[in-house]
Structures are given as structure tokens and as C-alpha cells.
Amino acid sequence: MKPATLAEARRWGIDQLAATSPSAAIDTDCLLAAATGLDPVQLRAWPETPLEAAAWQRFRHSLQRRQAGEPVAYLLGRRGFMDFDLAITPAVLIPRPETEHLVEAALEQPTDRVLELGTGSGCIAIALARAWPDTRIDAVDRSPEALTVASANADALGLTSIRFLAGDWYTPVATNRYGLIVSNPPYIADHEPEPDRDDARFEPRGALRAGATGLEALDTIIAEAPRHLRPGGRIWLEHGHHQGAAIRERLGAQGFSGIESRCDLAGHERVSGGVLEDPA
Ligand SMILES: C[S@@+](CC[C@H](N)C(=O)[O-])C[C@H]1O[C@@H](n2cnc3c(N)ncnc32)[C@H](O)[C@@H]1O
Incomplete structure (x- = not known):
């Protein structure tokens, strides 16, 4: 039966999601806000507002999809990142x-030319372009569907300094050299369970799984980096929480110095980088 008010709809939604979502209240607020055209603060401020029939249909439909596990970001078609909002489809992580x-580490040293490998929604390239308006950025992905999403996101934010390029890692940029290479590549090993659980079940496999060890994409990116950096150029990479030592070792083997890892909010090593004094 249709709930009469926003408050009743909210209670109903939280009950429905309690068993399947670890964030039932937040998910309900987001989906109810989208269905009614109000924002979550308005929902809480006017709990006795009557719930329209059309909004109820939209809310019930999106809630059923959430109950089946679909991520809220795909249901809303949006996700916030840093200080901006991105359009998100199931074609992108x-x-x-x-x-x-990763973005915060990269932003510590301005440069005029950046290469982002595996851009997905474009979140990293866009964050850098917003902070450094005079920097030219090449953003590569092998998924044409992801590049469509990323370039629409850049357009929506009025950014013209990013070139979106389709291809396998460095292939589309030939012999170009950059002051910074940044990447959040796939880094989950085939035997690891993460992508089969929770929201990740709905995300593109090729954005998550790297291969038998999980280090395959990172290995390629690090091995080729010296040919694409200028003297003093930097690399910053996101990786799995147990991969920090392996990444530091590989960066050292390719001639990087000043190698360091940064932790995420859970205290896990998540981002590593270094400087290349003598490029190949
Ligand atoms: C973990 S997602 C990161 C997306 C986005 N940069 C972010 O941080 O949310 C990895 C991205 O790398 C892309 N990718 C995977 N293998 C690739 C390859 N061989 N060459 C280029 N891009 C690749 C995937 O399509 C995906 O968009």
C-alpha cells in the first residue's frame, strides 16, 4: 500500500533495505530524494509532505533494484568525487x-603535462584539470563506453584541457613524455573474492580484475613509465592494500627514487609513487 507521507515512505524504505544493504538509511534517503525531486535535507525537514503516486512508483522501483544489489550510484546515475559530481553508468567503475x-598526492607537484591511464568516469583527470587549468592532460582507457562517459563529464564541467584517448595503456600516446603519470588500474587477482560481493558485482570486470596475481596492469604501467616521463617526472599509482611493498620494489627496479606509499582512511597502504631522475 502506498505510504501517505515522506516520513512513512522513508520508514518503509529503510525496513525494506535493512536485510540487504549496509547503508539502508542513506540509500533510502538518496532514492527517495531522487524519486520526489527533493534533496535529503528537504525530506527530513518536511516529513509530513504527502507522497505523490508517481514519486511512489519511482521510489518503489528503484528500491526493488537496490534490494537486488544494484549500487545506488548506478540507480541515481551520479556520484560525488572530491568537490564535484559525475555522471556514472554501469560502463564505469x-x-x-x-x-x-591518489588525486591529493598527485596534486602536491604541479606540472604542465599529465597522463592518466585507465580513466573510467574521468574522475582523476577531471580533478587534476579543475585544479590545474593550464595543464594538458591525456586520459586513456581501452573501453570506448567509459570514454564516452568521461568526456561527457568533462564537457559538463566545462573542461577543455583533457584529451580522451582509446587504447591499451600507453599505446595511444606513442612516445609522448609527461611530468606526471597517474593511474588507478585494475589490481584485484582472479582468486580474490571482492568483485563478486556487494556493489562490485555490478561494476565492469575489466575495471577490477587484473589477472592471476593482481599486479599485471601495475607491472605494465611501471615497466613502461620511464619511456613516458621527463627528467624529474613523477608517477602515482593506486593499488590493493597488500600490494604496497611489491609496488615500491618495482618502482625501485625501474629507477624511481623518493619512493613512498600513502595510507587510506582505514590505515592501509593504498597509493604509491616516486620520481624518475633519469628517464629511459
Ligand atoms: C579501477 S578502474 C579506474 C577508473 C577511474 N580512473 C577511477 O579511479 O575510478 C580501471 C580502468 O582501467 C581501464 N583499463 C583496464 N585495462 C586497460 C588497458 N589495458 N588499457 C587501458 N585502460 C584499461 C578500465 O576500463 C577501467 O576504466
Whole structure:
């Protein structure tokens, strides 16, 4: 039966999601806000507002999809990252809070040319372009569907300094050299269970799984980096919480110095980087 008010709809939604979502109240607020066209603060401020029939249909439909596990970001078609909002479709990874640490590390040293490998929604390239308006950024992904989403996101934010390029890692940029390479590549090993649980079940496999060890994409990116950096160029990479030592070792083997890892809010090593004094 249709709930009469926003408050009743909210209670109903939280009850429905309690068994399947770890964030039932937040999910309900987001979905009810989207269905009614109000924002979550308005929902709480006017709990006795009558719930319209059309809003109820939309809310019930999105709630059923959430109950079946679909991520809220895909249901809303949006996700916040840093200080901006992105359009998100199932063709792209939902940007993670951990990736904001990667952006923060990269932003410490301005440069005029950046290469982002595996851009997905474009979140990293867009964050850098907003902070450094005079920097030219090449953002690569092998998924044409992801590049469509990323370039629409850049357009929506009025950014013209990013070139979106389709291809396998460095292939589309030939012999170009950059002051910074940044990447959040796939880094989950085939035997690891993460992508089969929770929201990740709905995300593109090719954005998450790297291969038998989980280090395959990171290995390629690190091995080729010296040919694409200028003297003093930097690399910053996101990786799995247990991969920090392996990444530091690989960066050292490719001639990087000043190698360091940064932790995420859970205290796990999540981002590593270094400087290349003598490029190949
Ligand atoms: C973990 S997602 C990161 C997306 C986005 N940068 C973010 O941080 O949310 C990895 C991205 O790398 C792309 N990718 C995977 N293998 C690739 C390859 N061989 N060459 C280029 N891009 C690749 C995937 O399509 C996906 O968009």
C-alpha cells in the first residue's frame, strides 16, 4: 500500500533495505530524494509532505533494484568525487573515496603535462584539470563506453584541457613524455573474492580484475613509465592494500627514487609513487 507521507515512505524504505544493504538509511534517503525531486535535507525537514503516486512508483522501483544489489550510484546515475559530481553508468567503475588520496598526492607537484591511464568516469583527470587549468592532460582507457562517459563529464564541467584517448595503456600516446603519470588500474587477482560481493558485482570486470596475481596492469604501467616521463617526472599509482611493498620494489627496479606509499582512511597502504631522475 502506498505510504501517505515522506516520513512513512522513508520508514518503509529503510525496513525494506535493512536485510540487504549496509547503508539502508542513506540509500533510502538518496532514492527517495531522487524519486520526489527533493534533496535529503528537504525530506527530513518536511516529513509530513504527502507522497505523490508517481514519486511512489519511482521510489518503489528503484528500491526493488537496490534490494537486488544494484549500487545506488548506478540507480541515481551520479556520484560525488572530491568537490564535484559525475555522471556514472554501469560502463564505469564507481569512483572510490580511496582514489581521492591518489588525486591529493598527485596534486602536491604541479606540472604542465599529465597522463592518466585507465580513466573510467574521468574522475582523476577531471580533478587534476579543475585544479590545474593550464595543464594538458591525456586520459586513456581501452573501453570506448567509459570514454564516452568521461568526456561527457568533462564537457559538463566545462573542461577543455583533457584529451580522451582509446587504447591499451600507453599505446595511444606513442612516445609522448609527461611530468606526471597517474593511474588507478585494475589490481584485484582472479582468486580474490571482492568483485563478486556487494556493489562490485555490478561494476565492469575489466575495471577490477587484473589477472592471476593482481599486479599485471601495475607491472605494465611501471615497466613502461620511464619511456613516458621527463627528467624529474613523477608517477602515482593506486593499488590493493597488500600490494604496497611489491609496488615500491618495482618502482625501485625501474629507477624511481623518493619512493613512498600513502595510507587510506582505514590505515592501509593504498597509493604509491616516486620520481624518475633519469628517464629511459
Ligand atoms: C579501477 S578502474 C579506474 C577508473 C577511474 N580512473 C577511477 O579511479 O575510478 C580501471 C580502468 O582501467 C581501464 N583499463 C583496464 N585495462 C586497460 C588497458 N589495458 N588499457 C587501458 N585502460 C584499461 C578500465 O576500463 C577501467 O576504466
